[in-house]
Amino acid sequence: MKKALKYLFPLVIGIALLRWVFKDVDLVATISDFKSANYFLVFLALLVSLLAHVSRAYRWNLMLEPLGYKPALLNTSVAVLIGYLTNLIFPRAGELARSASLQKSENVPFDKSFGAVIAERVIDVLVLGVLVLVNILLEFSRLKSLVIEMFGGKLGGIQNLIFLGIVFLVLAVISFFVFLKYKDKVLNISLVKKLFEVGKGLWSGFVSVLKIKKSGQFFLHTLFIWSMYYLGTFLLCQAISIGQDLSFLAVLTVLVMGSIGMAIPTQGGLGSYHFFVGKIVVLYGLSQQDGVSLATFLHTLQGVLFVLLFGLVAFLISFFTEKKS
Numbered sequence: 001m002k003k004a005l006k007y008l009f010p011l012v013i014g015i016a017l018l019r020w021v022f023k024d025v026d027l028v029a030t031i032s033d034f035k036s037a038n039y040f041l042v043f044l045a046l047l048v049s050l051l052a053h054v055s056r057a058y059r060w061n062l063m064l065e066p067l068g069y070k071p072a073l074l075n076t077s078v079a080v081l082i083g084y085l086t087n088l089i090f091p092r093a094g095e096l097a098r099s100a101s102l103q104k105s106e107n108v109p110f111d112k113s114f115g116a117v118i119a120e121r122v123i124d125v126l127v128l129g130v131l132v133l134v135n136i137l138l139e140f141s142r143l144k145s146l147v148i149e150m151f152g153g154k155l156g157g158i159q160n161l162i163f164l165g166i167v168f169l170v171l172a173v174i175s176f177f178v179f180l181k182y183k184d185k186v187l188n189i190s191l192v193k194k195l196f197e198v199g200k201g202l203w204s205g206f207v208s209v210l211k212i213k214k215s216g217q218f219f220l221h222t223l224f225i226w227s228m229y230y231l232g233t234f235l236l237c238q239a240i241s242i243g244q245d246l247s248f249l250a251v252l253t254v255l256v257m258g259s260i261g262m263a264i265p266t267q268g269g270l271g272s273y274h275f276f277v278g279k280i281v282v283l284y285g286l287s288q289q290d291g292v293s294l295a296t297f298l299h300t301l302q303g304v305l306f307v308l309l310f311g312l313v314a315f316l317i318s319f320f321t322e323k324k325s
Contacts, residue, residue, distance in 0.1 A: 011266070011267055011270070013266055013271065014266035014267055014270030014271035014272065015270070015271065016271065017266070017270075017271025017272055017274065017275050018270065018271040018274060020275075021271065021274045021275050021278055021292055021295075022274075022292065024288065024289075025288070025289055025292045025293070026289060029289060029293065030289075030292070030293040030296060033240055033241065033242055033290075033293045033294075033297065034240075034297060034300075036240075036241060037239050037240045037241075037297065038238070038239040038240075039239070041235050041236070041238055041239035042235075042236065042239050042301055044235050045231075045232045045233075045235035045236045045239065045301065045302070046232075046301070046305075046306050046309075048228050048231050048232040048235065049228065049229075049232045049302060049306050050306075050310060051224075051228050052224070052225050052228035052229055052232070053077065053080050053081060053084070053310070054073070054077050055221050055224050055225050055228070056080055056120075056221075056225055057073060057076035057077040057079070057080045058073055058076070058221055059120070059218060059221040059222065059225070060076050060080070060113075060116060060117070060120060061073065061076055062212050062214055062217060062218050062221070063116040063119065063120065063212060063218075064108060064112070064113065064116055065212070065213070065214075066212060066213065067112050067116075069106065069108045069112075069113075071102060071105070071106040071108060072105075072106070074317075075101075075102065075105040075106050075321060076102060076106075077314070078101065078105070078314040078317050078318050078321070079097075079098045079099075079101035079102040079105070079314075080098060081307075081310050081311050081313075081314035082094075082097050082098065082101045082311060082314050082315055082318060083095060083097050083098035083101070084307045084311055085097075085307055085308070085311025085312065085314070085315060087267075087268060087307075088267060088268040088303075088304070088307050088308070088311070089267060090267075091265040091266060091267055091268075092265050095114065095117045095118070095121070096114065098113070098114075098117055099113040099114040099117060101318060104318070104321075105318065105321045123222065127222065127226055128256070128259050128260075128263075131226070131252070131255070131256050131259075132256055132260075134252075135249075135252055135253055135256045138249055138252075139249055139253060142253075142283045142284070143253075143283070229255060229259075230251065230252065230255050232302060233251055233254055233255045233258070233298065233302070234248075234251045236297065236298050236301060236302065237251055237254065237294070237298075239297075240293075240294065240297050242286060242290040242293060242294050243281075243294045243297075245285075246281070246284055247284070250281070250284045253280055253281075253283075253284075254277055254280065254281065254298070257276040257277055257279075257280045258273055258276065258277050258295075258298065258299075260276055261273035261274075261275065261276035261277060262303065268299075268303050268304060268307065269299060269303050270299075273295060273298075273299045273303060274292060274295045274296060274299060276295075277291070277294070277295035277298065277299075278291040278292040278294070278295040279291065281294055281295070
């Protein structure tokens with residue numbers, strides 16, 4: 001029951017956000033925008049997205065190589081796509097599904113591959129942070145009003161978070177010194193031993209990024225992944241009439257805000273993506289109606305159709321993949 005509620009809560013939040021976003025939107029007009037779209041450009045955008053995910057799989061291989069594992073690119077690509085398919089149903093469970101899939105097909109220990117996935121996510125967060133900073137510097141005048149609207153008058157809440165952070169840090173320091181004093185007794189507990197071994201595996205996977213021999217390739221693939229994300233977003237904006245007048249900087253803003261929306265733990269960014277993208281494009285001259293329609297178009301194709309199409313194909317391929325000894 002608790003597990004069901006755990007996964008139902010993000011769905012409820014997503015649906016609530018959708019209802020709020022669509023409360024004043026003409027659905028007939030949104031459907032009309034979908035019908036008049038250029039689906040050749042949509043097809044190109046889907047191919048671009050596939051290239052980004054294959055590149056992500058190759059980058060994952062580069063992280064696993066220092067650990068002594070060289071999975072086939074097909075199997076890591078299948079694992080990546082299964083991960084995104086899982087996230088569409090169970091938020092934040094996709095990373096677990098990725099590692100489980102690779103363990104099945106390539107016999108790569110779950111803890112090590114999962115540690116590498118965590119490191120990968122940290123890198124992506126850093127890249128997104130850089131893009132946010134660049135976006136703010138280039139579009140400060142536009143974004144300032146939105147930031148004030150969303151966060152103005154909430155300084156007290158930020159101060160409370162800082163206070164809680166300090167309390168957590170103090171408790172962590174105290175716990176660390178208590179552990180040092182009684183570590184011999186603690187480490188002799190069987191459950192702690194097991195957790196410690198799993199933690200070592202996770203850590204070795206996490207720090208694998210520091211041992212990559214082909215660091216140039218790793219950097220280029222990271223650049224390629226995010227370039228393809230941008231190109232895919234640009235093509236989809238060009239595919240629908242309401243998004244064709246958006247500038248290159250506007251598309252960057254859509255990519256950044258959409259990535260933040262997708263990072264919020266709802267099913268595949270349901271509701272949160274529509275909220276962030278629908279709100280941001282209004283700053284570039286679109287009406288609220290057109291903003292929500294554009295956000296829905298982008299999310300439906302990139303966040304749902306692509307994931308379902310290639311994710312299900314990857315899931316079927318995994319059934320016919322023999323486990324590597």
